[in-house]
Amino acid sequence: MPRLLGVDIPNYKKIEYALRYIYGVGPARAAQVVAETGIDPDTRAKDLTEEDLNKITNAINEHKYAVEGDLRRETAANLKRLQAINCYRGLRHRRGLPVRGQRTSTNARTRKGSRRTVGVMKK
């Protein structure tokens, strides 16, 4: 199986779809990279030549796309900044509640996680 940008090992899928397994590359970037490198979109990831892989890596680096570890570090740094300056958004992140003003009376389950029943303590 081919390796791209470190650890990523996509599989039997066509390259445009295989590229999406890289953290930071979605449909738009995958399509763009394929178009730019001029690789036949129908090739499967396992059939990529060494040269193709280099071309793809170069295309991604050229655009300065933050990908994988760098991207993860970037988002983590953003989160940390928000929490460090004690602003409203940082607070919401800390409490694990929705950050962008959504209702929390009901719903918001993505952020709050699955339901936990909280009993009222007597005295």
Place this chain on the structure above:
Amino acid sequence: MPRSIKKGFFIDPSLQDKVDEAVRSNSRKPINTWSRRSVITPDFVGLNFKVHNGKSFIDVHVTENMVGHKLGEFSLTRTFKTHGSHTKK
């Protein structure tokens, strides 16, 4: 949707005056303000503010990381309630 860049950031003129004055006189005295909607600009850095939250003034010390946020983001308007909190005290 964010504010159009063309317009630039917004600061209440009255607050800007107070900040200019504080920077000129190098005063450490906190600036009382109700203008939660004003964007923190680089010349706010190092100043102390007291930002109104509708009830009282909350101390906000501006650091470099806060530039680009608004003053109101640092002065909560709501009390965070948890269950069981009324049994404590």
